[in-house]
Amino acid sequence: MVDTNGAAMPLLMRTPRIDQVGVVERAARITKRSIKKETKVNGLLLTLNMIDLTTLEGKDSEGKVKQMCYKAKHLLDTYPGLPTVAAVCVYPAMVHTAKKAVEGTGIRVASVATGFPSGQASHEVKISETKFAVEQGADEVDMVISRGKFLAGEYNFVFDEIAAIKEACGNARLKVILETGELVTFDKVRRASDIAMYAGADFIKTSTGKVTPAATLPVTLVMLEAIRDFHYDTGRMVGMKPAGGISKSKLALHYLVMLNEVLGEEWMNNQWFRFGASSLANDVLMQLMKEKTGVYQGKDYFSLD
Amino acid sequence: MEKNNTLKLKFESARKYAPAPESRSAAKINAQYELFINGRFEKPLSGKYFDTINPATEEKLSQVAEANDADVDRAVKAARNAYENVWRDMPGAERGKYIFRIARMIQERARELAVIETLNGGKPIRESRDFDIPVVANHFFYYAGWADKLEYAFPNRRPQPLGVAAQIIPWNFPLMMAAWKIAPAIATGNTVVLKPAETTPLTALKLAEIIQESGLPPGVVNIITGAGATGSALVNHPDVNKIAFTGSTEVGKHIQRAIGGTAKRTTLELGGKAANIIFDDAPIDQAVEGVINGIFFNQGHVCCAGSRLYVQESVLGEVIRKLKDRLETLIVGDPMDKNTDIGAINSRQQLENINKYLDIGRAEGAEMYQPDIELPGKGFFCKPTIFTNVAQSNRISQEEIFGPVLTIQSFRTDDEVIEKANNSPYGLSAGVWTDKGSKIFNLTTKLRAGVVWANTYNQFDPTSPFGGYKESGYGREGGLHGLNAYVKF
Numbered sequence: 001m002v003d004t005n006g007a008a009m010p011l012l013m014r015t016p017r018i019d020q021v022g023v024v025e026r027a028a029r030i031t032k033r034s035i036k037k038e039t040k041v042n043g044l045l046l047t048l049n050m051i052d053l054t055t056l057e058g059k060d061s062e063g064k065v066k067q068m069c070y071k072a073k074h075l076l077d078t079y080p081g082l083p084t085v086a087a088v089c090v091y092p093a094m095v096h097t098a099k100k101a102v103e104g105t106g107i108r109v110a111s112v113a114t115g116f117p118s119g120q121a122s123h124e125v126k127i128s129e130t131k132f133a134v135e136q137g138a139d140e141v142d143m144v145i146s147r148g149k150f151l152a153g154e155y156n157f158v159f160d161e162i163a164a165i166k167e168a169c170g171n172a173r174l175k176v177i178l179e180t181g182e183l184v185t186f187d188k189v190r191r192a193s194d195i196a197m198y199a200g201a202d203f204i205k206t207s208t209g210k211v212t213p214a215a216t217l218p219v220t221l222v223m224l225e226a227i228r229d230f231h232y233d234t235g236r237m238v239g240m241k242p243a244g245g246i247s248k249s250k251l252a253l254h255y256l257v258m259l260n261e262v263l264g265e266e267w268m269n270n271q272w273f274r275f276g277a278s279s280l281a282n283d284v285l286m287q288l289m290k291e292k293t294g295v296y297q298g299k300d301y302f303s304l305d
Numbered sequence: 306m307e308k309n310n311t312l313k314l315k316f317e318s319a320r321k322y323a324p325a326p327e328s329r330s331a332a333k334i335n336a337q338y339e340l341f342i343n344g345r346f347e348k349p350l351s352g353k354y355f356d357t358i359n360p361a362t363e364e365k366l367s368q369v370a371e372a373n374d375a376d377v378d379r380a381v382k383a384a385r386n387a388y389e390n391v392w393r394d395m396p397g398a399e400r401g402k403y404i405f406r407i408a409r410m411i412q413e414r415a416r417e418l419a420v421i422e423t424l425n426g427g428k429p430i431r432e433s434r435d436f437d438i439p440v441v442a443n444h445f446f447y448y449a450g451w452a453d454k455l456e457y458a459f460p461n462r463r464p465q466p467l468g469v470a471a472q473i474i475p476w477n478f479p480l481m482m483a484a485w486k487i488a489p490a491i492a493t494g495n496t497v498v499l500k501p502a503e504t505t506p507l508t509a510l511k512l513a514e515i516i517q518e519s520g521l522p523p524g525v526v527n528i529i530t531g532a533g534a535t536g537s538a539l540v541n542h543p544d545v546n547k548i549a550f551t552g553s554t555e556v557g558k559h560i561q562r563a564i565g566g567t568a569k570r571t572t573l574e575l576g577g578k579a580a581n582i583i584f585d586d587a588p589i590d591q592a593v594e595g596v597i598n599g600i601f602f603n604q605g606h607v608c609c610a611g612s613r614l615y616v617q618e619s620v621l622g623e624v625i626r627k628l629k630d631r632l633e634t635l636i637v638g639d640p641m642d643k644n645t646d647i648g649a650i651n652s653r654q655q656l657e658n659i660n661k662y663l664d665i666g667r668a669e670g671a672e673m674y675q676p677d678i679e680l681p682g683k684g685f686f687c688k689p690t691i692f693t694n695v696a697q698s699n700r701i702s703q704e705e706i707f708g709p710v711l712t713i714q715s716f717r718t719d720d721e722v723i724e725k726a727n728n729s730p731y732g733l734s735a736g737v738w739t740d741k742g743s744k745i746f747n748l749t750t751k752l753r754a755g756v757v758w759a760n761t762y763n764q765f766d767p768t769s770p771f772g773g774y775k776e777s778g779y780g781r782e783g784g785l786h787g788l789n790a791y792v793k794f
Contacts, residue, residue, distance in 0.1 A: 017740040019760050022591025032431055034325035034643035225590045228314070232626070261634040264314035 009159050010198040016229075018186035018222055027217040033257045040253065041291050044284050047252045048075060049083035050270045052110055052241070054278050055090060056117075056209065065094045069101035071305035076285045079292070085281065086270035087140060091116070092133040099137035110175070111138035114165060117179075117208035119144040123161070130168040141165070142175040144208060145192060147182045155195055162199035175203035175241055175274075180219045181211040189219055193226035203239035209276065214244025217254060224262040237266070243276025249287040252280060316633040320678065325643040327430045332420040334507065338369040340376055340530065341513035343383035344523025350375045355532070357506055360427040361640050361649035361684040369506045372529040377498070377538040380527040384469040384496040385544055387524030393466055393494050395522075401452030404492055406519045408445035411438070414515065418508055422480055423640045425507040427649030427685070428603050430641050440765055441484040444783075447767035448488035451788060455493060458785055464792035466494030467570060468546030471539045474509075475552045476502035476651050477606040477707075483509050485782050486549050487526055493791040495547065496525050500539055502552075503532040504652050537563070545569060547791065551608075554705075554731075554776050572780025572790045574608065574772055576705040577733030579754065580726035581611030581762065582716075585619045587738035591760070593627045596711070599736060599762040601635065601647055601689050605709040606655070608777070609734035611762055613702055615722050618715040625693060625713065632676045632689050639681065647709060650685040659687050659708035666692050666701040671712070697725055705731065719747065727753045732774030736762045755781075 035043055053072045055064060065088075072085045087108035090098050095111045102109060111133035115121030121129075130141055143165050149157045166174050176196040180189050196204050204223055207214035220242045227238045240259070246252055252275060259273055267273055282302045290296050337354065339346040351373035356365045372380070392400070411418065415438045422433040455464045470490045474482035479501055490497050501509035513528045529535065536556075540548055540563050550560055551574040564571065581599050583592045599611030616624045640648030650656040667673055675688040687709055695702050695712040702712045716722040726735060735754040737745055745759045755773040758764060765771070770786035772778060780790050 016590070017586065017588045019588035019591040019740075021761065022588060022594060025761075026591070026594050032435070032643070033322065035322060036325045037323040039321075039323040231314075260318060261316070264316045265318045266315055268318065 008198065009156060010194045012155065012191060012194070015191050015194050018190050020186050023186055023218045023221055027221050027258070030217065030258045030261065031254045035253050035257065041288065043253045043256050044249060044288050044291070045083060046256065046268065047249065047275065047284050048281060049086060050273055050275050051085040051281055052087045052089045052243075052274045052276050053085045053281065054088070054209070054243075054276055056112060060091060060094055062094070062097045065090055065097045066101050067305045069098055069107075071281075071303060072102060072107050073105050075281060076302065079285070079288060086274055089142065089276065092129055092136065092138070095133055095136035095138045108139040109137060110140035110142055111136070112142045112144075114143040116142070116144050117210040119146050120148070123164070126161070127164060127168050130165050134168070134170055134172045138172055140173045140175060141169050142177055142205060144177045144179060145196065147179055150183070150188075150192060155191075158192070159195050159199045162196055162201065166200035173202040174200065175205045175239070176201040177205045177208055177243075179208055179211055180206045181213045186219070186222045189222050190226055193223050194230070197226070197230045197238050201238060203241050203274070205241035205243055205276065207242075207244040207276075209244035215242035215246055215276075217258060220255060221258060221262065224258065228263055237272060239272040239274065240267070241274040241276055246275055246277050247279045247283060249280075249284045252284065314630055314633075316630070320634070320636055322636075322644050324639075326639065327420060327423070327641050327643060329420065329424070329641065332417045332424065334367050334421065334424070336367060338367060338506070338510045338530070340370045340372055340380070341510065341517070341528040342376075342380045343387075343527065344517060344521075346513070347379070349373070350379070355503070357425060357504065359424050360504075360651055361681070363683055366424060367507065369510065369530045372500075372531040372535045372538075374538045376529060377535065377542055380498045380529050381469055381471075381539075381542050381544050383524035383527055384498050387522055388466075388468055388496040391522045392491070392496050392525050395494070397453035397455060397494075400492065400494065401449045403519060403521045404445055404449035404452060404488065407515060407521070408442050408449060410515045410519055411442045411445060411512075414511075415439070415442070418480060418511060420641075421511055422508050423648070426476060426479055426505045427640050427651050429645040429648040430643055431645065432603060437478060437481050440767070441480050444481075444484040444488045444767045448492040448787075452492040455788065455792070458788050459792065459794070462794045464493065464788075464794060467791060467793055468495060469544060470495045470497050470547040470549060470791065471542065471545040472497055472499045472549045473536045473539065473552065474499065474501055476505040477603060477608070479505040480508035480512060482551055483512055486551075489782070489787045490549070490791050491525055493788055495791050498527045498529060498539060498545075500529055500531060500536055503530075506530045540564065547571070549790070550574070557778060570790075572772070572782070573778035574780070574782060575776060575778040576707075576731055577608045577610065577773065577777050578613055578703065578705050578729050578731045579609055579611045579734040579736065580613045580615055580729075580752070581736035582615045582722055582726060582738065582748070583617060583620065583624055584739040584741075584744065585617040586740045587620075588740060588760070589620060589623060589627065592738035593624060593631055595736065595738065595760070595762045596628065597631050597635070600711045601709050602763050604647055604650055604687070606651055606707055607763070609756060609763065610707075611734070611736050612706060612711060613726075613729075614711055614713045615716050615725060616713060618717055621715045628691060629674060632674075632691070635676070635689055637678060637680060637686060637688065647689055650687050650708065653685055655707065656685040656687060659706060659710065662701055662704070662706045662708070662710060663690060666695075666699065666710075666712075669699045669701065671695045671699060671701060697728060703729065719744065723748065723751045727751075730776040733777035734758070
């Protein structure tokens with residue numbers, strides 16, 4: 001077996017092949033679960049609590065970030081007992097602002113880094129950007145892997161880079177974005193997942209949100225099964241974050257059912273699962289109000305931030 | 306670091322979804338059903354009725370007529386009359402129109418049919434809704450399309466119908482089996498007397514209502530209910546030209562003996578004990594899922610169920626561990642709940658038979674594993690079960706159990722597993738899991754099984770023939786091959 005403490009490259013020959021047809025079928029079967037009543041309400045509340053509320057735009061300003069952080073704290077104050085989101089996710093330059101805005105709430109600040117979203121930056125720039133984000137107060141770092149190097153077969157480069165960023169993170173938790181939309185095949189997604197986890201990832205994450213397709217149920221299934229195998233082999237838990245394209249409650253509940261039935265209840269919290277999403281929260285709030293009052297409310301009753 | 310095999314994932318919550326029951330009111334079930342003969346619902350000359358129950362609750366759903374010899378004779382006469390005076394000589398395009406209409410009506414009433422199938426048979430509503438009823442409609446659509454194209458199916462051979470077909474079907478896929486039998490028979494110009502299984506007559510009787518409404522000429526399809534004696538009378542009726550039977554190998558042999566020396570043609574689709582083979586280069590997670598579907602689909606009441614699992618020794622531990630984890634997330638219980646994965650065993654008798662084999666397996670020294678779950682207090686239920694430490698010489702790996710019971714054996718080489726897989730009196734189906742195409746083709750040519758699935762299992766399509774080798778029967782149903790069983794030249 002490979003040594004996990006010293007972060008050694010996994011034996012890629014042990015990475016199993018993935019059958020695309022079977023994965024799609026299993027994911028479709030999971031969507032057949034019918035989630036009703038209290039299970040639905042609990043699932044929706046959990047979904048809110050697992051959201052990394054995200055703004056990653058070139059036009060992000062301090063004002064925008066502050067407003068989003070306020071939303072993170074106060075999802076819908078007319079609905080008592082709502083949780084907060086798990087974290088806010090911003091660019092490194094906005095970490096300081098976000099950190100101040102969510103101070104004392106338990107909401108974590110996640111920062112993308114390493115030349116997000118393309119990852120096309122020098123090693124030094126990636127390390128210093130990561131360090132900057134952590135110094136600014138980021139609790140979590142969302143890095144991107146070098147997909148070009150990965151597709152060129154330079155797996156050691158990808159592995160070493162992740163391990164170096166992990167070191168630069170210090171105590172901050174590291175989420176590794178595979179950008180599955182650029183890896184294309186499930187075999188490659190699985191291989192990248194194994195490399196990331198053995199290199200020290202605390203989370204593996206599907207997408208930047210800047211590439212289509214972003215998160216899908218089948219690709220998430222492949223990554224959850226990689227996490228399960230890693231757990232079997234090493235005893236370590238790794239988190240999962242599907243990101244991009246999850247904007248409806250029903251889809252979010254499908255993800256939770258998948259998580260529940262692949263990894264089990266120990267993963268069913270925001271320590272080990274996140275949704276990277278900007279517009280999911282409002283749809284969940286709408287559904288919660290519908291469950292409570294029996295009728296749907298207009299979308300203008302829910303704040304946009 | 307040592308590979309850690311003691312960790313166990315926790316799935317308590319996976320079995321605790323809030324109930325999501327399908328509405329029973331979607332189905333109208335009469336208090337009593339008669340025999341469907343010559344386009345009408347007729348009281349049985351026997352004067353007798355028997356109860357049909359819901360195996361998940363043991364409650365009576367309805368009572369249905371029991372056809373005696375005289376009733377069988379009436380039904381065969383009606384079929385003969387319809388054959389000679391209407392159906393045989395009707396242009397294929399006209400026959401096709403009726404069959405298309407039946408197919409559409411099945412689709413329109415899909416929900417009701419699914420609910421009744423689940424209430425009467427015990428299978429999960431998810432399966433009757435997403436699998437059984439769509440396949441039923443597809444079969445009628447498919448064979449409706451052939452009705453006016455038979456001369457293209459058999460170029461230059463002038464296919465002719467056989468006459469009256471006696472069709473006897475099992476309880477595991479009640480309406481689907483009726484469709485597999487009726488659709489090709491009437492598309493080719495034959496008329497039919499169909500006997501559904503004693504425990505699951507209701508969807509066939511609903512189909513009789515649909516057929517009546519469709520305006521199909523009286524007598525083309527007759528549906529009579531009863532138990533073994535009724536089936537025997539039908540098989541032995543001298544004016545029957547063709548017997549199509551799906552069911553146990555034991556009854557299949559009995560039919561063979563009964564019709565020896567007659568000109569009756571037969572197709573038999575009998576039991577199975579399919580090998581599902583996982584090689585070490587297989588996509589393991591998908592293979593595990595395929596094994597689960599292969600054996601626990603329809604509570605394992607599937608003649609082509611993948612009941613013998615062969616795993617290459619180098620991945621045996623991993624596969625067993627993953628199977629056990631997956632068992633934890635299977636929901637066993639109320640078949641009407643949309644989240645149920647494994648419903649009720651079809652009858653008390655079948656449950657007793659399965660339990661008998663669980664005892665045999667343990668007595669033979671195999672290790673039995675079942676998830677730690679509670680079964681409903683009433684009704685016939687069985688936990689999904691896997692046996693490890695099984696030998697080829699064990700009865701549980703030789704005999705058809707027809708329940709949610711999987712035996713697991715290991716193998717080392719390709720030749721060894723081919724030999725073991727073929728070492729069975731049955732030969733209906735098999736599964737192969739490997740990432741290597743050449744290995745798949747090597748196995749498919751050497752496995753003595755009517756269907757071999759590669760990197761998937763239990764896939765059905767009306768265009769694809771289905772049937773067995775050896776004691777799994779002969780003749781093919783489905784596809785172009787399925788027409789062959791209902792024509793002469």
